[in-house]
Amino acid sequence: MAKIVIIDDEPTMVEVISTLCRENGHIVSPFNSAEKALEELPGINPQVVIADIKMEKVTGFDVLQECRRTLPQTAVILITAYASVEKAVEAMKLGAYDFITKPFKIDELKFTVQRALDYQSAVRENVYLKKEVKNRYRFENIVGTSRAMTEVFNLINKVADTDSTILIQGESGTGKELVARALHFNSKRQNAPFVAVNCSALPENLLESELFGHKKGAFTGAFQDKIGLFEEAEGGTIFLDEVNSMALSLQTKLLRVLQERMIRRVGDTKTVPINVRVVAASNEQLQAKMRNGSFREDLYYRLAVIPMDLPSLRERTEDIPLLVNYFLQKNSTQTNTEPKKIEPDAIDTLGRYAWPGNVRELENSIERACALCEDGLIRVVDLPPHIQGRQSGPGGENNIIEMPIGLRLEEFIANEERAYIEQTLRHNNGSREKTASMLGISMATLYRKLELKSKQRA
Ligand SMILES: Nc1ncnc2c1ncn2[C@@H]1O[C@H](COP(=O)(O)OP(=O)(O)OP(=O)(O)O)[C@@H](O)[C@H]1O
Ligand SMILES: [Mg+2]
Structure with a gap:
């Protein structure tokens, strides 16, 4: 069911189209005058407007232009009795979705309206999705006020809108992917794709064809030409996650791509220019891998034009209460329940733990605690046992492990x-x-x- 506005100064025409649209379950607002229609259009906010081109004073083209200006998501279908290619071309250039010529068949009109509606809902969805994605990766979703995180924010601000290659290093779960997305969605490339590739997920030769694409017949199973992720990310950002696990021979190929800004599909002789910003991430210190020869030094310097080191959670324990609060809110939204509270002892316990899995581990622990806790309050016992682990002292409950006494x-x-x-x-x-x-x-x-x-x- 959609809202459709029909404008024609010929009353019988309005009748016919209105009836047809109503029969298809739509809500119709019919108008015999374009002036009147233009006044009411913003209030109706229809999905589709069907207007005759040739009307006295205000024409269908005027309606079209007004819609483009004030209702950019509304699809406009124009009707003309004078079927001429020029009119059609003009209408399409001005942003009409389609046009139909009088006399038309019922099915033709029905079909055009349905197609406009399908297209239109895709447009709305897309606008919505883009908004949602932006919201999700705005900075406020990267939580932290510690000095180490403030430095990270400052750096993101400074470099997001440049085209420099960035290497994000940090332990597992420190937010590398989150930062990569923030870089993309705060850059002028934000409306082009963000393409993430996990370099450790595929064997070398598959990863190569995944990144650069392949020609039909390049290897067994290459049944047709395929474009790679670099080309898919055109105009946007490619995120090379876990670049540390890339095989040496592929590192050489990646180096060439970064130097020449061209890619060559597997099995192809020609090269294709690319305009893609590269953000790479590693959960191991690449300098160490360089020293033992498992990572190319020249590639390291190409990637680390701007190096960004994310602090581990144990280096910024002052952010733990803030993060906990953030995850409690997040859990409340996801489960559609009141946000849980957490007792101070439990916060202290979280602050003493070493967090080898960093923020991801904290997030999982909070999610688990939210599910286990009683009467909306998270207590120490609701935390994973190994996190409560080393706590001792009075009131030690079931899960709490006592410290051994008597050791040297x-x-x-x-x-x-x-x-x-x-x-x-x-x-x-x-x-x-x-x-x-x-x-x-x-x-x-x-x-x-x-x-x-x-x-x-x-
Ligand atoms: N500063 C932060 N604020 C809020 N949430 C965070 C923060 N850092 C990480 N997270 C959350 O922790 C989880 C892990 O983050 P992310 O996937 O970005 O980490 P990663 O460094 O890429 O980890 P890995 O090396 O394991 O791939 C995600 O759910 C992310 O939303
Ligand atoms: Mg990651």
């Missing part, structure tokens, strides 16, 4: 260290490389500590 300090520290390394290893799905990088120790040190551990166990 050295022994205690070794135990804690072991637990933390194991937790970080689990978090990284057993990847020792990522674990060492996250812990800020060399692989050799990690191996030594792991070896020590197995010896101690044996």
Whole structure:
């Protein structure tokens, strides 16, 4: 059901079209005078306007221009008795959705109106989606008032609207993707695509064809030409997530693309120019990978024209209460319930935890606590056990683990260290490389500590 305005100075014509539209379930506002219609149009805000071109004084073209000016989302269909190509071309140039010539068949009119409505709802949806996306990635969705985060905000502000390549580094869950989107949606490229690629998700050759596209027959399974993500992001931003896991040979190809601003589809000989802003992210320190030869130094410098380091959550614990509050609000909106409260002890507990999974881990913990808590109040017991973990003291409830007493300090520290390394290893799905990088120790040190551990166990 749509609102349709019909304007024609010929009363029978208005009758016929009105009846037809009503039969199709639409709400019709008929007018015999264009002046009157123009007065009421803004109040009606119709999806479709059908107007005759040839009317006394105010013509269909005038109606069209007024609609383009004041109701840009309304589709205008013009009717003309004088079928001529020039009129049609003029109408379309001025932004008419379509035109029909008198006399027309009922089906023809029905079909044109339906198509206009489909098109029109797509336009509205698109405007809505764009607005929503912008809202979601405006800065206020990146929470933090700590000094480290303020520096990040300042840098985003400074560089969002440049075309410089940016390398965002930070541990897992520190908000790299959030920042990448903020960069895009605060740049002049915001209305062009933001295309995110996870470089660790695909094997090397598939990733290459994903990024650069391929020619038909370039490899088994390449049944047709396919454009790559670089071309898909034309005019916008490509986000190369986990660029640290890119194979060396592909790194070489990416370097060439960044230098030449041209891509070559797999299996093709010609190159295509691209206009794409590149934002890359790494959850390992690339400098370390450069030293051990698994990341090209020249590529690093090409990517890190503007390096951006996101702080881990444990480096900005003062932001924890703010983030908690933000996630409580978010949960309330998502579940359509009153926002939960949290007791001060629970906030303190969160502040003492090391957060190897950073903000993502905090968000998940709050979501879990919201689901578990009783009478709308989150208490320490509602937090994941390993987070309550090391708490001791009076009133220790079921899940609270007591600290061991009677250990030598050295022994205690070794135990804690072991637990933390194991937790970080689990978090990284057993990847020792990522674990060492996250812990800020060399692989050799990690191996030594792991070896020590197995010896101690044996
Ligand atoms: N400063 C922040 N304020 C609010 N939410 C945040 C912030 N940082 C991260 N988040 C949230 O934490 C989650 C993880 O963020 P994001 O995916 O951007 O992290 P990431 O650094 O890309 O992680 P990974 O390396 O694991 O891919 C998201 O749900 C995001 O909305
Ligand atoms: Mg990410």
